[in-house]
Amino acid sequence: MNAAVAVPVDVAPESRSPGQLALRRFRKNRRALLCFWLLLSVGLATIVVPIVSPHTFYEQTLKRKKETPSATYWMGTDLNGRDLLVRCFYGGRISFAVGLVATFVSLIIGVGYGALSGFLGGKTDLVMMRFVDVLYGLPHMFIVIIAMVIFGKSFIVVFMVLGLFGWMTMSRIVRGQVLSLKEKEFVEAARAMGAGSGAIIWRHMIPNILGPVIVYATLTVPSVMLQEAFLSFLGLGISEPMPSWGGLISEGSGALNPLRIYWWLVIFPGSLLATTLFCLNSVGDGLRDAFDVQQR
């Protein structure tokens, strides 16, 4: 009566998951791959340099203010006689930390909100997306500025505020994916085979959303880092003596004067920031091309 029908399972010898295929395509993209390694080395340097260096980011040598790069101070010293090299790379740690954590916060909110909205559908979906539309209409950087001033300049505030205002696009992407996936035949098949909502979300939805989510998250990191640098430039982000790239550039730009040009104060933190943004954007673009199945 209820004899289980053994379904013969054919395991194809050379089957590759879409993720593996995407990784393969990514490896063929020379610019993206180069940028990936460059990014990795900048990231490693921000960890290693402050440990290895004989200087610290807060130690001042008041006799040696505003020195040009030399053998002792490879990137020169800042207005207070602190070693710029260590400050630059320590600032990099903070920029990366903010970029990653705030992106993670926005990822959690965005994926959760978008998936819920798409999965529930109907009126709930409509209301939830109208809310996102309203948030989109806000000039959010100004609200971020107000929030930073009000809640004080601390790490956690920077993470939370940037994360809380950065999830809208992610939620739209995820919702769109979930909406289209819901109608796909394989989801219907899974449901017909008796899979519950949890299993469908976990086994079928998540793996299929993962591509666009990873791609968009990679592109969120540089934009968050940029926002953090923007806030720190205004003196509202990470506060002294803790360095951050935006703060360092702001310091250098404040020291510009017609008598003597302290170029190193702007050039070094500036080029680190620009390189990192360039690499992150290239890697993100490379990943998008690799995951974008329609484009092939």
Add this chain to the structure above:
Amino acid sequence: MWAFLIKRLAGGLLTLFVIATLCFAIIRFAPGSPFSSERKIPPEVLANIERKYGFDKDLHVQYGLRLRGYLSGDLGYSIKYERSVNELLFPSLRYSLMLGAIAFILAVTFGVALGIIAAARHNRIPDYLSMSVALTGICVPNFLLGPLLVMVFSLALSWLPVAGWPDGWSWGELSKIILPAIALSMVHIAYISRLTRAGMLDVLNKDFIRTARAKGLSEKVVFLKHVLKNGITPVVSYAGPMAAYILTGSVVVERIFNINGMGRHFVDSSLARDYDVVMGALLIYSTLVIGFNLVVDMAYSFLDPRVRLT
């Protein structure tokens, strides 16, 4: 069309209301006040000051009064400058708007031009050159580009003034606006040139372009009339967010070049907890962004009649 306008205007008003409420809630429920300075103020004096500015009333009464003020076009009173917010913000808004408009025009002109060049010489040297310019523009944010420009063109070469706002029509005065405008528009030149290039390349493969060529139109006419008009729609939809980004960017650019625009008032007054100025500036910015998005959407449907205004 009219239904669309009314719907959007109503939506815009709703958004402004949400912003005003949100902003009021954030600044009033947060710790700190405009009078929390280093100097200790005796409690009786503080109570007097608070009564003068109406802070002794219940929060919901203050909120109602503030909203009624906005409805009659009164943005409130600045505690820091002891002037009405309207008097304070609108003159400075002129600078910000002028700078923003120049940056906008620069961004569209040069961005579209670079994009056309890149698309016309696809995969050849001009393409690579203009796309490298675009990539640099994207990776060098305005608060880095500003100091760099000052360093090179003002300090090292002394070609252009370091900072300030034009105070007359001579070249020496007018040239003050060049560097801030470049710093503010560079990122957008970059994005627009990429969008133009991509949009045009997309159109280039379409059948109607082949037809245009087949009927003997010159390459120039094909490009500027057929390809450009159809390829430029992504640029139009970018113009809406761009206005918001330019306003945001002007906050730092005004600071770098010492321009007395609204961005500086915004940051300074948030630091000083000058409630009415912060909210007034935020509402002006939001109105600008919402209004601009509306204009862009209408322009979009004009360019591409397939897009219905709903």
